Structures are given as structure tokens and as C-alpha cells.
Amino acid sequence: MNELYDRAAAATLRLLAQFGQPVLLREVQKGAYDPSTGKTGPDTVTEQVAQGVLLDFTGLEFQANSLIRVGDKKLKIAASGLVSAPTLLSTVIVQGKSWSIVPPLKEVNPAGTPLLYELQVRS
Template sequence: MAFYNEMALLALEMISEFGQSVTICATTVGEYDPETGSAPPNTVIDQTVQGMLIDFTGQELQNNSLIKQGDKKLKIAAHGLDWVPGLLNKVIVQGRTWSIVPPLKEINPAGTPILYELQVRS
């Protein structure tokens, strides 16, 4: 396990050096209260992480019909995350907001998360 922890740290160092800051936003919808007839406002939680926004290759576009024109691949270092990104989260990179679309991949040999690979769409 120590080896994979070192790999997670190395992934963070490399993405920090060659990538950029990315904000992941998670929105929690307020639960409807039938007694008051209303719901509290939504809660938004942000976390800033290190990531790399990359174009899909021509081969990937040919082999995967779920990738649309303009979609990007976002690789995020797993080490130090407060929470894991999910499909309902939004991602802000360079001032542009992206939605996460399936698949969301977690690279985690031996159960130690090293990297998350997201397909994002604006």
C-alpha cells in the first residue's frame, strides 16, 4: 500500500506542475417540508483540486459514440480530495463551467485512489 500512496502523491505533483486549478461544485438540494410548503435554499460546496483538461484523441472519438464534439477529458489527482467527484457535480476550469458525463473512472490499484478521469461537457 505504501507504494500506491507514493504513486498518488506523484500523480498530484505531476498534475500540479503541468495542470491547473480546477473547482468542483456539488449542489445539495434542500428537502421539501410539507408542513411549511417550501424547501430551504440549495447548498453549494466547492473544492479546489489540481487537474489537466485534455482533448480526446481521434481514436477515442471513433471508438466511443458517447463522446460528443467539444467534450474533454479531465484528469484529477485523487490525493488530498475532500470528497470524490460525482456525476451530478459541475466543474469550473478557466472560468468555464462543465458538466460531468458518464463514464467517471477511478484509477485505484489495490484500493488506493490515484487519479480520477472525467468526461466533461460544456
């Protein structure tokens, strides 16, 4: 059964690569404080490229969800190929524009195999 979901994850990645665009996911982990020197170490930046599609919300989605603001977008990215899942602290860069992720972060995950992440992003 898991092989079926692995094939579905591969198909999702293939379709988003064909019809979507590259999306950069950036995580910044603050440097640790060193009490002996009184200084904070350098931040660690981790980046990974995903395949995704940036969409507008529909009028019905605006009516059903009061957390959506004008200018927010829906971003769907393939889970296949990602080292780690996006988090609410991730920054998303699409078409040279930086976006933050607004809760909730949705994961399409049948039988424990992540296929797709659906994010609400705000610039």
C-alpha cells in the same frame, strides 16, 4: 504495499500541480422540503479544489466511443487531497468555464487507493 500507492498518489498530485491547473468541483444538494411551511430550504453548495489537466480527445477515441461529442474534453484530476470523489452530479469549473460530467466516470484505483479520476466533460 499501501505505502507504495500513497507515494504514487502524492506523485500524481505533484505532477498535476506542476503541469496542470486548479479545477473547482462543485456539488449542489437541493434543500429539504418542509411540509409544515410548504417551502423548500436553501440549497447546500460544496466546493473543493483539485489539480487537473484538460485535454482534447484523439481521433481514435472518437472512433472507438460514440458517446464523445465534438467539444467534449477529457479531464484528469488527482485524487489526493480531495475530501470526496467527483460524481456524475458534480459541476466542474475550469478556466472560468462550467462543465458537466458525462458517464462513465473512471477512477484509477490500484489496491483501493484512488490515484486519479478521468472524466469526460461537456460544456
